[in-house]
Amino acid sequence: MFHVKLFFHYFMQYLKIRMAYRSDFLVQLATDLLFQAVNLVFILVVFSHTTELSGWTREEVIFIYGYFLVPFSFFSAFFNLWDFNERYIIKGELDRVLTRPAHSLYQVILETMTPESLTGAVTGFMVMGWAVKEMEVDFSWYDPFLFILFVAGGAAIYAGIYILLTSISLYSDSKTDIQPIMYNVGNYGRYPINVYNRVIQLVLTWVIPFAFVGFYPASFLLDKERWMTFALLTPLVGAVWLMLGVAVWNRGIRNYRGAGN
Amino acid sequence: MRSIEARGLTKEFKVYQSRSGLTGAFRDLFNRQYRTIRAVNGIDLTIEPGEIVGYIGENGAGKSTTIKMLTGILEPTGGCLRVNGYDPHREREEFVRTIGVVFGQRSQLWWDIAVKESFRLLKKLYRLSGEGYRQHLDRLVEVLEIGPFLDQPVRKLSLGQRMRCELAAALLHQPRLLFLDEPTIGLDVLVKENIRRFLKQVNAEYGTTILLTTHDLSDIEALCSRVVMLDKGNIIYDGDLERLRTQWGDGRRLILELKEEVPSFVLNEKTRGLSVKWEGEGTRYTARLEKGTTVSDVLSRLVPAVAVQELKIEEATTEDIVRRIYREGAAHA
Ligand SMILES: Nc1ncnc2c1ncn2[C@@H]1O[C@H](COP(=O)(O)OP(=O)(O)O)[C@@H](O)[C@H]1O
Ligand SMILES: [Mg+2]
Numbered sequence: 001m002f003h004v005k006l007f008f009h010y011f012m013q014y015l016k017i018r019m020a021y022r023s024d025f026l027v028q029l030a031t032d033l034l035f036q037a038v039n040l041v042f043i044l045v046v047f048s049h050t051t052e053l054s055g056w057t058r059e060e061v062i063f064i065y066g067y068f069l070v071p072f073s074f075f076s077a078f079f080n081l082w083d084f085n086e087r088y089i090i091k092g093e094l095d096r097v098l099t100r101p102a103h104s105l106y107q108v109i110l111e112t113m114t115p116e117s118l119t120g121a122v123t124g125f126m127v128m129g130w131a132v133k134e135m136e137v138d139f140s141w142y143d144p145f146l147f148i149l150f151v152a153g154g155a156a157i158y159a160g161i162y163i164l165l166t167s168i169s170l171y172s173d174s175k176t177d178i179q180p181i182m183y184n185v186g187n188y189g190r191y192p193i194n195v196y197n198r199v200i201q202l203v204l205t206w207v208i209p210f211a212f213v214g215f216y217p218a219s220f221l222l223d224k225e226r227w228m229t230f231a232l233l234t235p236l237v238g239a240v241w242l243m244l245g246v247a248v249w250n251r252g253i254r255n256y257r258g259a260g261n
Numbered sequence: 262m263r264s265i266e267a268r269g270l271t272k273e274f275k276v277y278q279s280r281s282g283l284t285g286a287f288r289d290l291f292n293r294q295y296r297t298i299r300a301v302n303g304i305d306l307t308i309e310p311g312e313i314v315g316y317i318g319e320n321g322a323g324k325s326t327t328i329k330m331l332t333g334i335l336e337p338t339g340g341c342l343r344v345n346g347y348d349p350h351r352e353r354e355e356f357v358r359t360i361g362v363v364f365g366q367r368s369q370l371w372w373d374i375a376v377k378e379s380f381r382l383l384k385k386l387y388r389l390s391g392e393g394y395r396q397h398l399d400r401l402v403e404v405l406e407i408g409p410f411l412d413q414p415v416r417k418l419s420l421g422q423r424m425r426c427e428l429a430a431a432l433l434h435q436p437r438l439l440f441l442d443e444p445t446i447g448l449d450v451l452v453k454e455n456i457r458r459f460l461k462q463v464n465a466e467y468g469t470t471i472l473l474t475t476h477d478l479s480d481i482e483a484l485c486s487r488v489v490m491l492d493k494g495n496i497i498y499d500g501d502l503e504r505l506r507t508q509w510g511d512g513r514r515l516i517l518e519l520k521e522e523v524p525s526f527v528l529n530e531k532t533r534g535l536s537v538k539w540e541g542e543g544t545r546y547t548a549r550l551e552k553g554t555t556v557s558d559v560l561s562r563l564v565p566a567v568a569v570q571e572l573k574i575e576e577a578t579t580e581d582i583v584r585r586i587y588r589e590g591a592a593h594a
Contacts (some may be wrong), residue, residue, distance in 0.1 A: 005385065009381070010382070016374070016378065017373060095334050095364070095367065096367070096368075098332075098353065099333070099360075099362045100357060100383075100386050101354050101387060102354065103354065111371075254336045255336075256334070257274060257335070258325075258329050258335050259367065
């Protein structure tokens with residue numbers, strides 16, 4: 001309960017800051033929406049040239065792509081840890097966080113969240129909507145619930161992986177370039193996995209499981225015959241990775257060396 | 262329960278060294294070389310509730326590292342530590358509710374939001390509520406005179422204004438123990454005064470234990486009954502300020518400009534029997550007063566005999582004392 005309230009208060013604070021620069025905020029929101037619109041057109045144009053991709057119809061590929069945007073936007077909104085090293089380690093803001101009575105990672109997440117990234121989810125829904133309209137899909141009554149579970153699992157996988165990578169800064173003060181690489185790897189989860197070779201498929205499933213973020217659950221939602229086991233594993237894989245990330249973070253905090261040297 | 266109890270408290274840092282060139286970088290990948298710095302070397306420190314303790318030492322002595330261990334930011338490499346009855350790092354989230362922290366060099370407030378919004382968030386973080394909180398906050402605002410800029414974001418405040426807000430923020434939850442790492446650095450005399458008076462008042466009124474580091478001996482003089490001095494990670498003095506001064510301080514320095522040239526033996530002659538060392542020649546002299554000799558002792562002997570154009574009294578700074586201790590070695594501390 002405390003954590004929920006805290007989230008709410010940080011969120012209000014965030015809104016206040018954004019509202020203080022109301023015009024900036026509106027401009028940014030408009031930019032975001034425009035960006036998403038361009039993104040949408042881009043997706044449709046790019047995929048309109050493909051008719052079929054390793055046994056996947058164009059509409060299916062587009063649906064998977066659109067689905068992926070939903071967990072991804074939740075991840076981007078609440079795990080905006082890109083400049084953690086710069087801001088919290090080098091500038092030393094982590095010292096301040098550590099003198100406050102709440103979990104350090106939770107505080108960092110609350111301080112860095114960018115809820116406007118959720119506009120990506122809107123695009124995702126529009127893309128999925130378009131694909132579904134073209135396709136004739138039988139959805140069952142429990143699909144919305146599965147959808148929520150899958151999205152939570154997918155966002156948790158992303159979060160876990162990025163928390164783990166971010167924690168590296170707590171152990172070593174040297175800069176790493178892993179995050180942008182991981183960002184690119186993450187994009188592989190947006191496409192049907194069997195277009196890749198065997199090794200990449202295994203990696204995306206068992207090593208850095210981005211396939212669970214987009215592909216497995218989305219293709220399962222389209223057709224219950226496919227990838228059922230993998231799809232249903234999504235929440236579990238998410239929980240495991242999130243716990244792993246948090247555990248590595250907690251260990252890392254014990255190694256933290258303090259600001260200003 | 263003691264406020265602070267440390268036995269053999271130690272912090273080591275590994276500092277990695279990188280080899281040069283491409284092959285060096287490659288070897289670093291597998292086998293990095295490092296050097297271990299012992300920033301705090303097995304110190305014993307006990308502080309009772311209600312004390313105000315000054316923690317001093319040269320740059321790099323390990324003061325900030327100690328404070329960071331005491332506040333739960335860093336995990337000690339070795340030793341036992343209890344602060345307000347908690348293990349600061351292991352029980353951090355519970356523990357930090359009982360302490361307040363101010364770092365002079367770094368803001369504890371959120372940079373972009375108005376001071377009063379910062380306070381509001383802190384109120385939620387510390388789960389403070391209702392009437393008691395309101396009254397306490399009003400009191401802090403009044404005593405620290407921060408009312409006029411509560412609506413401004415921290416980044417727009419002057420250093421002095423910011424420092425006063427930091428103090429209020431650190432005390433919102435009425436901690437039993439307050440840590441201040443160089444709270445007066447860069448402040449002008451008036452603000453320093455103001456802050457000292459405030460700290461004294463907090464200590465007297467709420468019995469708040471205070472541990473502060475500073476480079477300004479006058480902070481210590483104004484506030485602390487007890488001084489702990491650190492040198493290269495070791496405590497070399499722990500006791501009251503007076504003893505430190507008589508033991509180590511150069512005492513005061515009296516800087517004189519005379520109307521006309523006077524040979525130094527005349528001055529020595531006049532102040533025979535007083536503990537004074539004269540330096541200088543011609544019309545400019547510096548007298549170092551030791552062992553209880555006062556400025557008026559010296560002047561009452563001199564003034565009838567020599568014409569003084571101008572005089573200035575200088576205090577030894579902490580830096581002076583520390584430097585002198587280094588010069589003469591820590592052996593007889
Ligand atoms: N994070 C760190 N990594 C490496 N060395 C450090 C670190 N923090 C402090 N040190 C070293 O520890 C010693 C004590 O530093 P510090 O506690 O900041 O001293 P002080 O506050 O007394 O000036 C210094 O030699 C400093 O370089
Ligand atoms: Mg320091």
